[in-house]
Amino acid sequence: MAALRHEQTLIGLCDGDLDPNRYRSSYLTNKVGGRPDWLPVISRQSPRCGHCRAPLAHVVQVYCPLEFSPYHRNLHLFACPGADCISRAESWRVLRSQGLETEAAAALIASWPAPAQESPLSATDWCDTADDWGTEEEGGDGRRGAREAAAVASEVDVSTRLQDLTLGDSQEDVPVFCPFFISVADESDLCGEDDELEHAQELLRAYERREGVVVGAMDVSEGGGSTAEKYEKARARHGDAVFSRFMKKISACPQQILRYCHGGNPLFISEPPSNMAEVVSACGSCGGSRTFELQLMPALVSLLQRKDSGAEVELEFGTVLVYTCTNSCWRTGSRSAVEELCFVQTDPDQQLFK
Template identity: 70%
Template sequence: MASTAQDVTLVGLCDGELDSKKHQSSYLTNKLGGHPDWLPTISRQSPRCARCGAPLTHVVQVYCPLQASPYHRNLHLFACPGAECSGRSDCWRVLRSQGLEAAAQTPSRPVAAQEAPLSATDWCDTADDWGMEEEEGDDDDGWGGGVKKGSQVQEEAAAPEAGAPAEMDVSSRLQDLNLGDSQTDVPVLRPFFISVEEELDLVGEENDLRHAQQLLKEYERREGVAVRELEGNEGGGGGEEKYEKMRARHGDAVFSRFMKKISLCPQQILRYCRGGKPLFISEPPSNMGQIVSACGSCGGSRTFELQLMPALVSLLQREDRSAEAELEFGTVLVYTCTNSCWTEGSGSAVEEFCFVQTDPDQQLFK
C-alpha cells in the first residue's frame, strides 16, 4: 500500500509557445513537441514505429531527476503520426536517458551501475518544479534561468579541445545540425513549455466547497428546510444527477471516475506520480501486471511514473501548421524501471514501457 506522501501528484499544464527566436531549450526544459533535447552524453535517437516502420514524432520531453541520485534524468515520448497507427501502444515509444551531474564525477563519490529504488516522495521533495529551480535570480521572463544553464552545459560539452581551430568546431556543429534535421519526413509538432502544479493545491478549493456543503446539510437537518445547493443547481442534487447521467450514457464507472478526478483542472496535459497509481480512462485489462513488461536493461520490475492526458491532443499541431497531427488517445501511461537502472558511461537511452488507452468520448476535450 502506497504511503500518503507517495500519492502526491504533479499536474502538467501548457504554458506558452516555445519560440526558438527567444528561447533556447535544453534537456532541462519540460516541453511538448519540437525536437528532443538530449543530454550531452547521449547520442541522438531516431526511434521508428514498430507497426509501420515510419520515423516517430517527438511528443513530450520531461526532465525528472530523482533525489539521492547523481544523475540528470529525462523521459522522451514519441508516437507514430500515421492515421492507422493512432491509439496503438506499439506505435508509441518512451526513452529514458541519464547523465552524471558534474559534482558526481569526482573520485570521492563512486557511482554504482544500478541505483537503489527511489520513491515518489524523494522525487517530489526537491524537484516538484521539474528542473526549473535554477531560474532564480535571472532577469529573463521566467524561463531564462533553466534554459541558460542547459545551453551552457551543452556548449561546454561541445567545446573543442585546446588548440583546435575554431573552424573545426563550427563545422562539426553544422554537421550535427544537418544530421538532426535531415529527416524531413518526420512531422515536428509546435513546441510549448510545460508548467507544473501540485494537484493538492487544486483540491484545496474542492475541499472548501465540500466543507461548506456539509455545513449546509447540517443546517437543513437542524431547521427542517431545504436550501438550494451551493453549486447553483435547482433541486439540491444537480451535481450528482449530472454525474449519474454521465455514468448512464457511457455505462463505464471507470470513465466517470476519470472525469470526476480531472474536473478541477480539465486542461491538464500530463500527470506525474512516480510509484503512484495511474488514472485509467477505461477499464484496464485484468492482466495489467503481466502486460507491463520487465525492464529490458536490468530485468527488474517497472513502476508507474506519468501519463499524458486527453487535453494534450488538441495541442498536437504540426510546426509548419500544414495540418493537425494524426495523434489521438485517451491517456498514455508510462511505466519505468523501478531502480532507474543505468550503466555509467552509456551513450544510449533505455526504452521503457507505454500503454495507450483510447478516449471513450474524445469530443469532450476538443
C-alpha cells in the same frame, strides 16, 4: 523532478510557445514537441514506429531526476502520426536517459572549452527543487514555468552543442510538432476544496454506517443537487464508471496535458485489462519491475500541430500511461537510452476536449 511524496501528483500545463529565436531549450527543459534535447552523454536516438517503421515524431520531453540520485534524468515520448498507426501501442515509444554530473562535465570540456563560471548545473542542485519542476517551494505561486529553466539552460547549453557534433543518422523527414513549454502545478493546490469536500462526505458516510441512519447527500451546488446525483447522471450518460471517475478527477483542471506521480496510481480513462500486471512487463534492461510514472492527457491532442504547413498530422488518444523501471537502472558510461513501456487507452468521448 525528485521523487514525490506518496500520491503527490504534479499537473503539466501548456505555458506558451517555445520560440527558438528567444529561448534555447536543453535537456533541462520540460516541453511538448520540437526536437528532443538529449543529455550530452547520450547518443542521438532515432526511434521508429513498431508498425510502419516510419520515423517517430517527438511528443513530450520531461526532465525528472529522482531524489537522492546523482543522475540527470529525462523521459522522451515519441509517436507515429500515420493514419494507420494512430492509437496503436506499438506506434508509441518512451526512452529514458540518464547521465552523471561528472560525465556531463567531461563531455562538455571535451567538446567545448567553456569558461570556469559556465560549469554544468549540478544534478543534486536540481533535485533539491525538482518536486516542482523548477517551481519554488516557498513564496512561489507554483507556476514559475519553464522559461526560467530555459534561461538557465541557454547559459550552459551543453546538449545543443554536443548534439551538433554527434550527427549520427542524417535528418529524415520527421514530423515535428510546434514546441511549447510545460509549466507545472501541484494538483493539491488546484483541488484543495474538492479534497476537503470529499473528506467531509467520507465522514458523513462513516457516520451513517455507524448510526444506521441516512442523513442524505451533501448539497454542493448553488441550484441544489448532490455530488452523488451528478456522478450518477454522468455514469448513466457515458455508461462507463471508470470514465466518469476520470472526468470527475480532472474537472478542477480540464486543460491539464500531463500528470506526473512517480510510483503512484495511474488515472485510467476506461477499464484496464484484467491482466494489467502482465501487460506492464519487466524492465528490458535489468529484468526488474516497472512502476507508473506519468501519463499524457486528452487536452494535449488538440495542441499537437505540425511545425510546418505540410500534410495534416494529428495524434488521437485518451491517455498514454508510462511505466518505468522501479530502480531506474543505469549502466555508468552508457550512451544509449533505455526503452520503457507505454500503455495507450483511447478516449471514449474525445470531443469533450476539442
